[in-house]
Amino acid sequence: MRVDPCFFCGRPAWPSKGITFMRNDGKSFRFCRSKCHKNFKMKRNPRKLKWTKAYRKNAGKEMVVDSTLQFAARRNVPVRYDRELFAKTVKAMERISEIRQRRERIFYKRRMAGKRAREVAAARKLVAENEHLLPRLRGSEKRRLAELAQETGQDVEELEREELAKKAASKKTKAFGGEVKRLRVRTDGGVEEISERVAGGGLVDEDDDDENDFEDVDDDDEMDTD
Known part of the structure; x- marks a missing residue:
């Protein structure tokens, strides 16, 4: 085959x-x-x-240059069937595939050697070029961390990194839009609770929307009756 x-x-x-x-x-x-x-x-x-x-x-x-790749070359030379030769050929094919896989793994390791160091160097270069975008500590916080480092004997840079990590974790992102509930005083002296949607940059009253919807329906009904 x-x-x-x-x-x-x-x-x-x-x-x-x-x-x-x-x-x-x-x-x-x-x-x-x-x-x-x-x-x-x-x-x-x-x-x-x-x-x-x-x-x-x-x-x-x-892997392009290797002696195991030459065995896969196509040969248009007819060979008389020999059972013993066929058995030896099957064993040789298995052995050649093992050798080729081992050499391919070695080739891959040599090719990928030093990749981690290059990635770290590129990341450090990127951080150094965009250092002005990183979060910074105030002068009072730096002085406080320096005093704490002198008392405890810890590294100042390590304390600053921990402080920046805490600040980043404490920041909460606010979702765009939402619902706000507030109280409305009626003309008869009663109090009712209404909900408003926050969209764009202002508040949208759901009750006002409902009233507008009813007004539109009434106009349509009037037009139909006419």
Whole structure:
């Protein structure tokens, strides 16, 4: 059973799966899925799409130069069937796949070495450039933390970080809009509780809305009767 790679993305195209495209000159193209077939018909370059093997190999993210990759090359040399040779070939394929996986893990570790340090350096650079946007402590608070550090023997910077974290946690965000309840005094001396919606920048009285709605309905009724 031969498993051909996808012509566009490089993934394995299993037998009876995917799409086979036959060109007028007799050349066949195997695709693992309709996505690759559509991109091929749109004449897109697989080296410019990040989800293809060609892009990853061109960007240095895949192992390209290795002796285990030569065994997967297609050979159009007919070989007479031999049971012993077939058994040895299956064992060799398993062993080669193990070696290739181990070498791919080593290649990945070498490629990703130092990534954490680069991310930390980039984050520190970003903080240094936008330091004016960070929250700051008042002079009185800094003096109080300095006195506290002298008494307890703690680090001043650590105390300042803790104080800033407490301030950030204590801030509560107010939701836009809401409902407000207040008391209204009637003309007969009674008191009633009404609710108002806060929308935009002012208050909207629900009772006023209801009255406007009823007025609109009355006008419509009058127009219908006429």
